[in-house]
Amino acid sequence: MRITSVAQARAAYHDRNTSDATVWTQQVAIGPHGVVSRYTYTVPAGRKALVASAYARWRRVTVAAPVGKITLFLNQGVGSGMNADIHNLLNTVDAIESISGPGGLFMGPASGVVCNTGDLGTGGTCDYSATHFITEFDA
Secondary structure (H helix, E strand, O other), X not given: OOOOOOOOOOOOHHHOOOEEOOEEEEEEEEOOXXXXXXXXXXXXXXXXXXXXXXXXXXXXXXXXXXXXXXXXEXXXXXXOOEEEEEEEOOOOOOOEEEEEEOOOEEEOOOOEEEEEEEEOOOOOEEEEEEEEEEEEEEO
């Protein structure tokens, strides 16, 4: 006699039609600007996504006179998601600040990530780079 069950364990997320959905930006020698969205990503219907990690790096290229607050903002999730932000007033050539954002965030359909930058100075330039490493899979 053979005993069988119709109940099957569901495949792990990494075995459910995965695809790379990594988003990134690299802006070089950018002058002062209001808040600008550098990239966005939204999880498509019928899919889920895992943010494996996030990384942001800012660098002062030329001195600002006067200096204004700079912002490099990474947001993950909707509402109470996780953030990784750089806010500073550093004004020496080649000043660098970087941050690694939290990983391991699972997002459902219509949730997503965003990267914004801003520089409230009146001169000088900055480099901005940011990445969200994302894997999409079937819901």
